[in-house]
Structures are given as C-alpha cells and as structure tokens.
Amino acid sequence: xxxxTLLQAIKQALELEMEQDERVVILGEDIGENGGVFxxxxxxxxxxxxxxxxxxxxxxxxxxxxxxxMSLNGxxxxxxxxxLGFIYEAMDQLASQAARIRFKTAGGYSVPLVIRSPYGxxxxxxxxxxxxxxxxxxxxxxxxxxxxxxxxDAKGLxxxxxxxxxxxLFLEPMKLYRAEPQEIPEEAYEVEIGKAKLVKEGFHAxxxxxxxxxxxxxxxxxxxxxxxxxLELIDLRTVAPLxxxxxxxxxxxxxxLLIVHEAVKTNGVxxxxxxxxxxxxxxxxxxxxxxxxxxxxxYPVGMVEDxxxxxxxxxxxxxxxxxxx
Amino acid sequence: MFEENQLAFDRxxxxxxxxxxxxxxxxxxxxxxxxxxxxxxxxxxxxxxxxLLRMQRQGRIGTYAPLSGQEAAQVxxxxxxxxxxxxxxxxRDLAACMVHGMPFDQVLRYVKGHLYGSRNAEGLRMLxxxxxxxxxxxxxxxxxxxxxxxxxxxxxxxxxxxxxTSQGDFHEALNFASVYQLPVVFFCQNNHYAISVPRKQQTAxxxxxxxxxxxxxxxxxxxxNDLVGVxxxxxxxxxxxxxxxxxxxxxxxxxxxxxHTTSDDPNKYRSKEEVQQWMEKRDPIIRxxxxxxxxxxxxxDEEQSLVASLQQEMDIEIDxxxxxxxxxxxxxxxxxxxxxxxxxxxxxxxxxxxSQDKGGDLHG
Ligand SMILES: Cc1ncc(C[n+]2csc(CCOP(=O)(O)OP(=O)(O)O)c2C)c(N)n1
Numbered sequence: 177x178x179x180x181t182l183l184q185a186i187k188q189a190l191e192l193e194m195e196q197d198e199r200v201v202i203l204g205e206d207i208g209e210n211g212g213v214f215x216x217x218x219x220x221x222x223x224x225x226x227x228x229x230x231x232x233x234x235x236x237x238x239x240x241x242x243x244x245x246m247s248l249n250g251x252x253x254x255x256x257x258x259x260l261g262f263i264y265e266a267m268d269q270l271a272s273q274a275a276r277i278r279f280k281t282a283g284g285y286s287v288p289l290v291i292r293s294p295y296g297x298x299x300x301x302x303x304x305x306x307x308x309x310x311x312x313x314x315x316x317x318x319x320x321x322x323x324x325x326x327x328x329d330a331k332g333l334x335x336x337x338x339x340x341x342x343x344x345l346f347l348e349p350m351k352l353y354r355a356e357p358q359e360i361p362e363e364a365y366e367v368e369i370g371k372a373k374l375v376k377e378g379f380h381a382x383x384x385x386x387x388x389x390x391x392x393x394x395x396x397x398x399x400x401x402x403x404x405x406x407l408e409l410i411d412l413r414t415v416a417p418l419x420x421x422x423x424x425x426x427x428x429x430x431x432x433l434l435i436v437h438e439a440v441k442t443n444g445v446x447x448x449x450x451x452x453x454x455x456x457x458x459x460x461x462x463x464x465x466x467x468x469x470x471x472x473x474x475y476p477v478g479m480v481e482d483x484x485x486x487x488x489x490x491x492x493x494x495x496x497x498x499x500x501x
Numbered sequence: 502m503f504e505e506n507q508l509a510f511d512r513x514x515x516x517x518x519x520x521x522x523x524x525x526x527x528x529x530x531x532x533x534x535x536x537x538x539x540x541x542x543x544x545x546x547x548x549x550x551x552x553l554l555r556m557q558r559q560g561r562i563g564t565y566a567p568l569s570g571q572e573a574a575q576v577x578x579x580x581x582x583x584x585x586x587x588x589x590x591x592x593r594d595l596a597a598c599m600v601h602g603m604p605f606d607q608v609l610r611y612v613k614g615h616l617y618g619s620r621n622a623e624g625l626r627m628l629x630x631x632x633x634x635x636x637x638x639x640x641x642x643x644x645x646x647x648x649x650x651x652x653x654x655x656x657x658x659x660x661x662x663x664x665x666t667s668q669g670d671f672h673e674a675l676n677f678a679s680v681y682q683l684p685v686v687f688f689c690q691n692n693h694y695a696i697s698v699p700r701k702q703q704t705a706x707x708x709x710x711x712x713x714x715x716x717x718x719x720x721x722x723x724x725x726n727d728l729v730g731v732x733x734x735x736x737x738x739x740x741x742x743x744x745x746x747x748x749x750x751x752x753x754x755x756x757x758x759x760x761h762t763t764s765d766d767p768n769k770y771r772s773k774e775e776v777q778q779w780m781e782k783r784d785p786i787i788r789x790x791x792x793x794x795x796x797x798x799x800x801x802d803e804e805q806s807l808v809a810s811l812q813q814e815m816d817i818e819i820d821x822x823x824x825x826x827x828x829x830x831x832x833x834x835x836x837x838x839x840x841x842x843x844x845x846x847x848x849x850x851x852x853x854x855x856s857q858d859k860g861g862d863l864h865g
Contacts, residue, residue: 201650227650228650232677233673233677233680235673235676235677237639237670237673238639238642238670238674238676238677241636241638241639241640241643241670241673241674242639242642242643242646242677243643244640244643245589245639245641245643245644245645245647245657246643246644246646246647246650248628248640248644248647249587249643249644249647249648249651250647250651251646251647251650251651268633268636268670269639269670272633272636273633277629278836278837278839279833279836280619280629281620281621281629281836282616282619282620283620283835283836284619284620284621285621285628285629317837318837318838320838340839341839342838342839370842416842417842417843417844417845418842418844420843420844421843
C-alpha cells in the first residue's frame with residue numbers, strides 16, 4: 177500500500193492496464209512529451225512509446241471519432257479531452273457514434289472506449305473548463321458515466337472502465353486531483369461501475385452526491401454527528417447506470433433525501449434521482465426531496481464561483497430545512 | 502506562391518461517353534471478364550434501386566436514398582478492395598456495400614428498419630451505414646490506425662458526398678490520416694448536390710480533389726461515371742495505402758439521376774435539361790454496355806436474360822425477408838450495453854408484459 181493522490185491513482189491505473197493489455201492505447205492533446213496539462217500521463221510516452229501514447233493534432237471530434245474506429249478494429253483506446261467543456265466539439269462522435277454502435281449493429285460491434293476528462297469547479301479556471309456536464313451525457317443511452325471522488329475509487333473505476341466493453345465517460349474532478357493522498361493497493365483492482373458507495377451510515381436523512389461535493393459533505397456529516405444527528409452519505413460514483421437500489425434502500429430507512437451536485441439544477445441528474453425516488457419510494461418519505469446544486473446559469477467567472485457552487489453554508493441550511501419537517 | 506484555384510489538375514478518364522477507350526494503346530487495368538462481372542453488378546444495383554423505389558412508394562420500406570447514376574463510382578471503387586479491407590459507407594453506398602459482401606437480404610432488412618438491419622455479417626469488415634454526414638471519415642481513420650498499430654496490411658475506405666467535405670470531421674480526418682500516414686482512402690462521390698445545394702455553393706474550390714494539397718496528401722479527380730477510370734485510380738490509392746505511402750483523396754465526379762431520397766423533389770433545384778444530359782450522355786451503365794457490345798462481349802439477348810434472372814432472384818429474397826417475423830421492441834433493450842442496467846431490465850420487463858397484455862401488439 178502506498179499513499180496516492182487521485183491524479184497518481186489514475187496514472188497508475190493507466191500504466192497497469194497498458195502493461196497488461198497491448199490493445200490499450202491512449203490519445204489526446206499534449207498527453208505525450210508534455211504528460212498532459214495536469215501531468216496525469218507524465219512519462220507514459222517514454223515508457224510505452226509514441227505508438228501507444230499518441231499526441232494528436234488539436235481536434236476533439238477526431239480524437240473521439242478515431243478512437244471509435246480504433247475500437248471497432250480491436251483496440252481499447254483511452255481518449256483524453258483536455259477539459260470537459262471542450263467535449264462539445266465532439267458531441268456527435270460521442271453521443272451519436274460511440275454510444276450507439278452496439279445498438280445499431282444489434283450487438284455485432286461494440287466500442288470499448290474510455291474518454292477521460294477533467295471537470296468541476298472551485299479552481300478558478302477560464303470559461304468552459306469547469307462545467308459539470310454529466311446530465312447532458314446521461315441522456316445518451318449506451319454511454320456509462322463515472323465520476324469518482326477519491327483515489328481508491330478512481331483507480332478501481334478507471335481499471336473497470338478500461339476493461340468495460342462499452343464506452344465510458346470517465347470524469348476526473350480537477351479540484352481533487354491533488355487533494356489528500358489515500359492509501360491504495362499497488363496492484364490492479366476493479367471497483368464495480370454502476371454501484372454507489374455508502375460512505376457513512378446514518379438514520380436521520382440520506383444525502384446523495386458525487387464528485388467534489390462528496391469531500392465537503394464528509395466534513396459536514398461529521399460535524400452533524402457531533403451534534404447527535406446521524407446523516408447517511410452516499411457517493412454515487414457512477415451517474416449512468418444509476419444505482420437506484422442503494423438510494424431507495426437508504427431513503428426507506430431515513431425517510432429524508434437531499435441531493436447535492438455541482439451541475440446546474442434544472443434537468444440535472446438530481447432531478448432524475450428525485451423522480452425515481454418519487455416513483456418507487458414516495459410513501460417512505462417524511463419530507464420533500466431537496467437539492468443543493470449549481471444554478472441555472474453558465475458556469476460563472478472565478479470571482480463568484482464559490483457562491484455558485486454548492487458550498488458548505490448552502491448545504492447546511494438545506495440539511496436543517498430537511499430535518500425540520 | 503499559390504494562386505487560389507490556379508492548380509492544374511488532370512481529370513482521369515479511361516472509358517469515354519461513347520464507350521471507347523481514350524488511349525487504346527495503353528494497358529487496360531481490367532480484363533474483359535472482370536469488366537463483364539462489374540457490369541452485372543452495376544445492372545444489379547440499378548435494378549435494385551428501381552425496385553426499392555417502387556417498394557417505398559408502396560409503403561413496404563422506409564425512406565430510401567437512391568444511388569442510380571453512381572454505379573460506376575461505387576462498383577468500380579469497391580472492386581479495387583480486398584475482402585479484408587474496411588469499408589465505411591454512407592446511406593447512398595449500397596452498391597459498394599454489396600460488392601464488398603453485404604448480402605441483399607441484409608440490405609432489405611436495413612431499408613425496412615429491421616432491428617437487425619445494420620448488424621454486420623461475421624468477418625465482413627464494414628461499418629454500419631452512416632447517417633451523420635462525414636462522421637465515417639474519422640472511423641475510417643480509426644480502423645486504419647488500429648490496422649497500422651497491429652501491423653495488418655488492411656486499407657480503410659470511407660465513402661461520402663460532396664456535401665460532407667464542408668464538415669469539420671472531413672477536415673479532421675484528412676489531417677489525422679496525413680499526420681500519421683494512415684492507410685486510408687477518402688472516396689468522395691461528387692454528385693453535384695447535397696440535397697438541393699449545388700456543389701458550387703458547398704465550396705469555392707475549383708475541385709474537391711485539390712483540398713488534398715493543403716493536407717499534404719495525394720488528391721485525384723476522376724470521371725466518376727467511368728467504371729475503368731474509377732477502378733484504376735482506386736486501385737492505385739489502395740496500393741499506395743497498403744505500401745504505407747499514405748492516404749489519398751479521390752473525387753469521383755458523378756451524378757445522382759433520381760431524388761436525394763424518396764421524400765425529395767429534385768425538380769425544385771435541378772433543370773430537366775441538366776438531368777437529361779446526364780441520363781442520355783453520361784449514364785455509367787450505358788457506357789460500359791456500349792464497350793461490351795462493340796467488343797462482342799455482350800448482346801441484347803444476354804442482357805434480357807440477365808435482367809430476368811436478377812429480377813427473379815430479388816423477388817425471391819424480398820419475399821423471404823417480408824415473411825420474417827417482426828422483431829419485438831423488447832429485444833432492443835438487449836443491445837444498449839454489454840450488460841443490462843437494472844433500469845433497462847425493468848423497462849424491458851414492462852415492454853414485454855405490456856405487449857403480452859395487448860396480445861403481443863404494443864400499438865393496439
Ligand atoms: C450532420 C448532418 N447534417 C445534416 C444532415 C441531413 N442531410 C442528409 S443528406 C444531406 C446532404 C448530403 O450531401 P452529400 O454529402 O453531397 O451526399 P449525397 O447525399 O449527395 O450523397 C443532408 C444535409 C445529416 N444527415 N447529417
């Protein structure tokens with residue numbers, strides 16, 4: 177066991193999978209010599225050569241479209257989109273190409289492709305670098321969306337994603353890249369895609385979240401604990417497919433649900449969770465389902481982003497409201 | 502310095518409108534036998550096209566994009582491929598697909614909107630038919646990239662129209678293919694229209710072939726209604742790709758004689774005279790037939806019996822496919838992911854029980 181940041185964990189996952197499977201190649205902008213803008217792929221080109229760690233021209237649609245073709249011809253490409261906001265350039269290749277080929281060919285072809293991309297706020301990036309776009313893609317059947325919040329999960333989920341036979345959008349929370357290192361095993365292991373994690377057991381209310389807010393929530397939940405309020409915290413980890421069972425089981429127990437996410441509120445993944453809990457668990461609820469999210473504006477400029485993000489004070493206020501029913 | 506549009510270009514033509522070889526002293530790239538074989542394919546494609554148009558009018562298939570007029574471009578180019586090469590087609594390339602190995606019954610399933618209509622036959626290296634303009638140009642780059650990494654000597658060919666050359670994907674594809682020197686052939690059938698928009702309004706370049714220059718790859722323009730010319734330039738491009746000499750952009754100048762699709766009225770944007778010109782003077786099938794007849798390789802009796810037997814073959818296959826049971830919507834849930842999510846299982850169960858309650862009919 178060694179302590180690793182989320183960034184190191186991701187890099188190790190890439191390295192281990194490239195070592196054990198020749199079909200794995202990675203491609204993207206500045207990932208070779210430069211090792212990626214966050215240094216996630218640092219040194220990998222030296223280790224595996226230019227044929228397996230491919231610096232591409234600056235063209236997102238081509239990065240994903242080429243990866244689709246590669247995976248149709250037996251490779252397992254891992255494409256990097258430098259920042260999630262740039263994925264709009266490749267919308268067609270991802271949503272209408274990669275995600276649909278299995279369906280179109282009735283199982284004849286599959287696209288074992290991973291698209292890695294940093295996302296998420298609180299790091300004062302320029303415009304279009306921080307947006308959380310998971311809801312946009314969760315409307316695309318055929319795609320899996322993974323959003324880890326810690327090193328252990330990141331490594332295991334990425335390895336599972338690389339071994340998965342379907343396209344996986346793997347979103348890396350920029351803010352947590354170099355957050356507190358965690359003890360994780362040196363060897364390859366998988367964390368199941370599509371399974372939420374029960375971070376903390378409790379019985380007064382359930383909080384469901386994913387990505388960077390999970391870290392904030394851990395602290396909040398602990399401080400409530402000291403006041404004798406036991407909140408159950410679920411880290412979704414995978415947005416598609418959605419682990420409804422874990423959420424429902426928890427809500428049946430706690431009778432209260434709060435959803436916290438960074439993405440804009442309207443038509444967000446939180447809305448889907450609320451709807452499915454209403455469909456299947458409304459009679460266990462003792463309070464309305466509440467949400468703390470980003471607002472329905474474009475991701476704002478740096479000077480106001482801390483207020484835009486679901487921050488500690490907004491979360492606490494909503495927890496108190498939830499418990500007041 | 503380059504003056505825009507001042508680039509000299511030779512348009513390749515071997516078999517002219519009169520069905521004569523332009524330069525009889527040079528070697529023919531194909532034998533008379535092969536030529537006859539290709540002619541039969543062209544004929545088959547034309548008859549299929551007419552048949553499918555009629556079937557669409559009768560409501561037996563969905564929207565259909567006819568290819569009549571483009572038989573030389575498609576048959577000639579697909580004949581230059583090996584079975585192990587990758588073909589990445591668009592909706593108008595059914596003749597090329599069939600030459601490469603897509604069976605007619607599968608064409609029928611595709612145009613009927615069958616759930617399994619785009620499933621690839623075992624061992625056939627062909628991507629499903631592309632609807633999004635130019636997306637397949639990148640897939641060809643990807644399959645070629647993989648072939649290169651795996652040291653396989655296969656070539657990938659992407660088929661697209663003149664309209665596709667306006668899309669970003671086309672340019673990204675040419676650029677990638679050139680940077681990595683990939684074994685790809687970009688085969689553009691310039692049929693002069695993207696639905697209603699004429700070629701001149703699509704791009705201000707004199708030719709599409711010249712776009713290759715900016716990407717540092719080879720560009721060729723060929724008379725796309727000349728079966729022999731198309732075969733020759735395609736054969737060369739495929740050979741270059743296989744020898745690791747890089748990608749080629751081929752512009753085959755052709756014309757679709759019919760509408761864009763069955764829901765389009767071409768009289769709105771094309772003059773009768775223009776269409777007439779292409780039909781009478783440049784029909785790619787008439788040209789080959791003239792050549793075959795003048796060389797005593799074919800006659801009207803043989804023509805009639807070929808048509809009769811092709812019609813009969815098609816009718817039998819159509820009949821069989823039309824008798825196949827309708828796939829159920831419930832099956833659709835099996836092909837979204839390798840393993841179904843709980844939500845999909847739940848929805849599939851719903852569809853199954855709902856249709857059982859309705860006696861198997863989801864609509865009634
Ligand atoms: C991305 C995209 N935009 C628009 C369309 C609608 N559309 C279908 S065919 C077509 C024209 C394409 O023309 P061209 O590339 O010249 O091919 P052709 O139909 O002539 O073979 C258009 C605009 C589409 N299918 N995909």
